[in-house]
Structures are given as C-alpha cells and as structure tokens.
Amino acid sequence: MKISAISTIVLRLPFQHVGSPLLFAGKPRTAMEMLLVRMDTDEGITGWGEAFGPGIWPATCATIENLVAPLCIGHDPAQISTLHEDLQRKLHALGRSGSVVYALSGLDIALWDIAGKSAGLPLCRLLNSAPKRDVPAYASLLRYIEPSLVGRKSAEAVSRGYGHIKLHETGVVQAREARAAIGPDVRLMMDANCPWSVADAVAVARELRDVGLTWLEEPVWPPEDYAGLAQVREQGGIPVAAGENAGNVMDFGQMFSARAVDYAQPSIIKMGGVTEMLKVLKLAQSHGVMVMPHSAYFGPGLLATLHVCAAYPASTLIERYYCDLDASPLGEVINPVNGRLVVPQAPGLGADPDPAVIRRYQTL
Ligand SMILES: [Mg+2]
Structure with missing residues (x-):
C-alpha cells in the first residue's frame, strides 16, 4: 500500500457559551476550529487525523501541504515509526514544536487510523x-x-x-x-x-x-x-x-x-x-x-x-x-x-x- 494523497480540511464549529466572551490566543473565540487531515491510499483505505488548529490552522495547513505531505506521498503507510522518525529528522531545523509538530501529529494519527483499518481492528x-x-x-x-x-x-x-x-x-x-x-x-x-x-x-x-x-x-x-x-x-x-x-x-x-x-x-x-x-x-x-x-x-x-x-x-x-x-x-x-x-x-x-x-x- 502507498500513500496517494494528503489533504487538510478546516471546520469552524459554533458552540454554546454564556457569560464573558471566551478568549483564545488573545482573541475572542466564537467557534471551535478543527483541522482534519485526510490521508488516501492507492488501495482505497482512507485515514483521518487531526492536527492542532485553533488559532493557528493557516500555518499548520501550510506546513502539512508544503512540507509534510510531499515527504509522505508514495510511502508505505504501514511503516509508521520509520516514516515518523524520518519526518522528525528532516524537519527538525524548522521547529521541534508548533506547527511543524502539529502537522506531524495529524499525519501520525491518520497513519494509525489506516493501520487499524488495514488490520480490521480498533486502534486500542x-x-x-x-x-x-x-x-x-x-x-x-x-x-x-x-x-x-x-x-x-x-x-x-x-x-x-x-x-x-x-x-x-x-x-x-x-x-x-x-x-x-x-x-x-x-x-x-x-x-x-x-x-x-x-x-x-x-x-x-x-x-x-x-x-x-x-x-x-x-x-x-x-x-x-x-x-x-x-x-x-x-x-x-x-x-x-x-x-x-x-x-x-x-x-x-x-x-x-x-x-x-x-x-x-x-x-x-x-x-x-x-x-x-x-x-x-x-x-x-x-x-x-x-x-x-x-x-x-x-x-x-x-x-x-x-x-x-x-x-x-x-x-x-x-x-x-x-x-x-x-x-x-x-x-x-x-x-x-x-x-x-x-x-x-x-x-x-x-x-x-x-x-x-x-x-x-x-x-x-
Ligand atoms: Mg490545560
């Protein structure tokens, strides 16, 4: 199996709140922002991950699309630890936390979703x-x-x-x-x-x-x-x-x-x-x-x-x-x-x- 495509989807989910406005990263928070990572494979299995997106999704999406996805396409999604370490090593100079690691996190979760789906087992x-x-x-x-x-x-x-x-x-x-x-x-x-x-x-x-x-x-x-x-x-x-x-x-x-x-x-x-x-x-x-x-x-x-x-x-x-x-x-x-x-x-x-x-x- 090979990874054939990786894409990002950002959702803004309104929520109920009472009292003082909720602040996040210095701004009022009016919706819960969710950054989904979709990973497709050449065998038709799709994995889903989530990368940290609230307040920072434009940077995390750009990191996934421009830096992480091109390094993953064509790889075997079953080689999770090898791919994970390879990405950490190649991207380390760009940051050991923040959007680089948020992007890696979303990728990694999608890989594990694919692993479970391939094996026919829940991740746990x-x-x-x-x-x-x-x-x-x-x-x-x-x-x-x-x-x-x-x-x-x-x-x-x-x-x-x-x-x-x-x-x-x-x-x-x-x-x-x-x-x-x-x-x-x-x-x-x-x-x-x-x-x-x-x-x-x-x-x-x-x-x-x-x-x-x-x-x-x-x-x-x-x-x-x-x-x-x-x-x-x-x-x-x-x-x-x-x-x-x-x-x-x-x-x-x-x-x-x-x-x-x-x-x-x-x-x-x-x-x-x-x-x-x-x-x-x-x-x-x-x-x-x-x-x-x-x-x-x-x-x-x-x-x-x-x-x-x-x-x-x-x-x-x-x-x-x-x-x-x-x-x-x-x-x-x-x-x-x-x-x-x-x-x-x-x-x-x-x-x-x-x-x-x-x-x-x-x-x-
Ligand atoms: Mg806390």
Whole structure:
C-alpha cells in the first residue's frame, strides 16, 4: 500500500457559551476550529487525523501541504515509526514544536487510523490485546470568571453524569464556589493556563489547599519552567499537572527529571501523535508519573487519545471539553455516557468524520 494523497480540511464549529466572551490566543473565540487531515491510499483505505488548529490552522495547513505531505506521498503507510522518525529528522531545523509538530501529529494519527483499518481492528486493540472498554472523562469547563456561573456550570456538569470537573479559572473564589456547588465527593481540578510567577503560584496553591483540588494545572509562566513547577509542587502543597505545551518526548524527560509534575498531560495533536504519545506513556511509567492527557478538542485527536488511554494499563482520565457544539463531525462517540467515553469498536479510530457536517461547517 502507498500513500496517494494528503489533504487538510478546516471546520469552524459554533458552540454554546454564556457569560464573558471566551478568549483564545488573545482573541475572542466564537467557534471551535478543527483541522482534519485526510490521508488516501492507492488501495482505497482512507485515514483521518487531526492536527492542532485553533488559532493557528493557516500555518499548520501550510506546513502539512508544503512540507509534510510531499515527504509522505508514495510511502508505505504501514511503516509508521520509520516514516515518523524520518519526518522528525528532516524537519527538525524548522521547529521541534508548533506547527511543524502539529502537522506531524495529524499525519501520525491518520497513519494509525489506516493501520487499524488495514488490520480490521480498533486502534486500542492494535496497541493492547485486552484494552479497557471505556475511560472516565472529566468535564473541562470553559472559563466563566463570574463565580456564581462557575458554580452553576460545575453543578450542571455533575448533573450530566461527570464525576470529575476541571475549571479554567485563576481565582480562589471561583474554586471555592465550584467546590460548594459540587460537594466534597466530586473530584475537582483547576487549570490556570500559565499566569503566575513561581512565588505567586506557591501563594495561590497554599490558599487553594483546603479546596481539595486533585491538581492545579499550568500554574507558572513560562510553561517550560520545570524547576519552577517543581518548586510549586514542593512548597504549594497540592499536586501539579502540566505538559500540553511540550513538543516531544524529550521535553517530558526533562519535565520528569526536574520532578515538575504529579500528572503529565501530553496532547496527542500537539506533540507528535500516537507514536510520540506511546513513548511519553512509557517514560511516565518508568518515572512513576501519572498521565492525564490533554484533549480539549473534538475530532480524530480525541478518539486517538481515547484509544491510547484504553490501551494504557494504568488509570487515566480523558479530558472532554465541556461545551455543546452545534454539530459534531464524529456524532455521538465523543459524548460521554454516565461520565465515561466508550471506545468505538469499528476498525481504526472507530469513526470517520461525517461528510454532511464537513460540508456544512468547512471554512477551508
Ligand atoms: Mg490545560
């Protein structure tokens, strides 16, 4: 089999939101942007991947079309690790994170989808002969800022079956409001998205101690200050999570050596796809670090994360971005049942994007 064509499709999916406008990369976020990677083969099997696109899809698409696709056409899609390493080596001078690695991630996920479809097996069974059938999901709330709204949305997510809630807030008052709304038994996390100095992060972490957070995520600016994160862990008194901005397994090695995190959060569409994720999982296990993947997206990247979590023997939660889209290209498989995402059992990732949803929401 040979790779015959690679193309990109960008969708803008409107979503429901209340309260303050949601900001992303310095701009209001009015739709969830999804960058699909379609890989065709000369034997008629099509694989689907997802590359990180929100805010950066013009660059990621150009990287795929101009740099990555020409290096892949004509190759055997079954040689995943060889092709993956070849692309990493050839493109390393153009960046070890950012759009180059986002592009590689989308390609890699499509290759694994093809591998599963060729074998007639769901991806999780390619990776493990006895995978889990479902994975507990946590509701990853949007940022609401207004404390009473944070409490209301937290309680709403619990009423919809979630047993784990994550806030995207920076205030202690919002964390307390959420805890009061959901009671003591639901697990609660808070994602700050890199706002503080190390000293400020330690101070906030200490104030948050009695809220009972399972983790405080990305408390420190800049995100790659692993020594700083280690200091917050040591002095703040609550567990720390980070990793969605790491570009490859070497970054995670440095993070683990620095004892920076209790929970590692590789993002499959940002750090190299399934192939690189498997390396991070192995490394995390050898360091005794738990993995809680970042998957605040809704396409093949979410499904790939689900399959990898299902195949991983240790327990994980999967991140489900808590917002209702006007339409899901993957239909219902991305919606949890009783707080758990069920692994689709069709070959490959288990579901292809719906052409009708693509036609309706395609922007490029
Ligand atoms: Mg995060």
